[in-house]
Amino acid sequence: MNLDYPYRFDARGATAEADEEAYLRGLIEQVLFTAPGERLMRPEFGSGIQQLLFAPNSPEVAATAQFLVQGALQQWLGDLIALQSVQVETADSTLRVTIAYAVRRTGQVQTATFERAGAAP
Template identity: 50%
Template sequence: MSNIAFPYSIDSAGRTGLTDTASHVRDLVEQTLLTSQGERVNRPTFGTGLMQMTFAPNSAEVAMAIQFLIQGALQQWLGDLVRIEQVNVVAEDATLNVQVQYVVLATQQRETTQVVTGVPS
């Protein structure tokens, strides 16, 4: 099954770019992680608030709190597409390294997505 690619693109035939299920779900996970709550007008609670933490004080406790926020948001918004197996958030210097392991329910494939925010040292 093909899905519309994100970010939106035009393919070589001049049609809307398409992507496979695994890539589409990965794009949805990344969108959920990188969208701040309140950013989407019609879904003000969508997102994780991860990007708001870019310039906030960084510690292991903050990373743990963000881990729970991320897991809750992914289960709320993508629970019908994926089964979240593990969310790891590691605070290092001025960065947050987020790794999400999940199973795509349509294909039963295990996938991992990683997002790093902040200023790498």
């Protein structure tokens, strides 16, 4: 069973389920935007890019974010996805992360983009 993210109940009052594509996207989002130390039973879980969202946007911040994203996704989801590329862009006050990956079970290639606003320039 693949739980939907964010957690919710379906029309029957049961835990909502997601198809594999939505499930993996939810897992990626959780890794990206969970700060290490945020989860009590898994204090090392997360990528740490959340702390970069309020730094002034720059190529250095984007490169650091790309490094953090690649490492975290390989560590936490490496058994489910094979990363093909990670692209991090900064524009105005937004950090945009685009991830291309292959689903290990099927070999199907997916691309997902995630955005978070940071500090104003």
